[in-house]
Amino acid sequence: MTVLIAFATVEGQTAKIARFIGDIVKEAGFNTRLINTDEMHDHVSLDDVAKVILLAPVHERRHPESFEAYVASNRDALMKRKSLVLSVGLKAAFASGREEARDYLKEMLMRTGMEPNATALIAGAVRPESYGYFEREILKHVVLLGRKIDPRDGAREFTDWDELTSIVIDFLGGNGRANQHQSQAIS
Template sequence: MASFLVAYGTGEGQTAKVADRIVATLGDRGHDATAVNITAGAEDVDATEYDAVLVGASVRVGKHQGAVVDFVTDEREALSARPTAFFQVSLASASDRGVEQAAEYVESFCSETGWNPDRIAQFGGALRFSEYGFLTRLAMKLIAKRRLPGVDTTRDSEFTDWHAAADFADDVAAFVEGRHGIDAPNVDASEGR
């Protein structure tokens, strides 16, 4: 069994949902996984206490959460000494038209922090029209119509591929198991998905 830290930042909760799915998948494989919301002020998180670290961030107005950037920058030495992964949640990843832009966000994050994770994944985010204030709802409807044609802007929409999130966690777990000489568990890959 390996210990995993899943440190993430979230703006509207979708990255937290992805982190929870990753933690559940790692747990299904027999590992000890802990999710920590870095944007909620978890300054006392110490990456050296874990065998592997996954970092997640959402993109809003082209930027990742400052708290996540700071965490990775501050913990870069600890991150470079263990297996790591980065997952990004954005609307850009919700459509084929935005894949290149989403990749640019990841490249920018890695460049800004000086971190080179072992694994990277990009997941579509969500539109929570029911939770937005008037101006945000109006702006997000305009963005959705331009970037995600056909999306019903009268209701909330989720674009995360949950199978891909679980597959990503399985891939990271297998990588860590290989690095630490841990026998792969006998888990049905289709369980719970």
């Protein structure tokens, strides 16, 4: 059985998460196909795919255009398979930001028409070395407002790797934990 992992990335954290998921999928005994929607040039056949994991980061309140275009243009084929959508973002790292992170995910699903079997919010990372002055100031004074995190301290991951492992294993095995995350993410 093949699991398709389709992702987009902006700063690299979502690509890291996608590769991590690929390792989990292989360890669980599945074949895996990993595609970056930013680098797609041809149609990807889903004929041998039984399950799909879609993941993308949120930047400036949206998931990348290439990701949304891939999901929308392949929606019918994707929805014929068991699917998990992971929305990666910094807002998901903090209780006070989770509602907003859920809204970003809901909006993306509405725009693409995708109705996955399960969804989850995954905390991303801060990579200030790739930001300009303006982005660092927005991060510090808007996104991280009131938090004792200084972007000048360098990269910082907020991804909970153990939680992510549990979500993926549960999705692959079908025992329902990922669906619990769906109700948290899309209530």
